[in-house]
Amino acid sequence: MNTEEFWAIIESSRRVVNPERADGNSRRQAEELWKQLSRLSPEEIVEFGAHFQDKMDVAYHWDLWGAAYLVAGGCSDDGFTDFRSWLISMGRRVFEDAVSNAESLLRVVDSPGVEDVFFEEFRYVPARAYEALTGRDFPAHEGAGPTAPAGEEWSEQELAHRFPAFWARHQRE
Structure with a gap:
């Protein structure tokens, strides 16, 4: 599986998202992704999972954590993992x-149909599909990911300066 195929599956899973609804879209998208992955071979599901983890690693960046922090009014380590899963679920362009x-x-976080910016379940779908297909545990991703976010660390006092548009949104809420 190549990067284009990975993103095509993500984009296809988004077809069930209803912008007229503010709830249920995450569940529907996770179910659609599971259906699509269930049609693949075990090897392809593992490859999809590797691409997913690579994207999680790419998104492990202080700037994205700052955005998540301001959008959600705080963001823990686990929350940032779920935020990166959501970010991938939104598709390649986003x-x-x-x-x-x-x-x-x-321009994305307040779009119609976005119910939350944390999507923990989405990152577990490849493992669930693999396990349902094979009856075996999903193989661990090879290679160590980053041990710390890329980019320049921020403090709460710096958020207004580093992320002025998000800060303005945060102040309105």
Whole structure:
């Protein structure tokens, strides 16, 4: 599986998202991803999982954590993992734009149909599909991911300066 195929599956899983609804979209998207992965071979599911983890690693960046912190009014380590899972679930364009400029998410987080910016379940779908297909545990991802976020660490006092658009949104709430 290549990167294009990975993103095509993610994009296809989004087809069930209903912008007219503010609830249930995450569940429906996770179910759709499971259906799509269940049609693949075990090897392809493992490859999908590897691409997913690679994207999680790419998104392990202080700027994205700052955006998540301001959007949610705080963001723990676990919360940031779930935020990165959500970011991947939003598709290639949103993901790549956010990696380039975290404040690009300002136009996404309040979009119709976005019920939450934390999507823990989405990252578990490849393992669930693999285990259902094979009866075996999902193989661990090879290679160590980053041990710390990339980029420049921030403090709460710096958020207004580092992320002015998100800060303005945060202050309105």
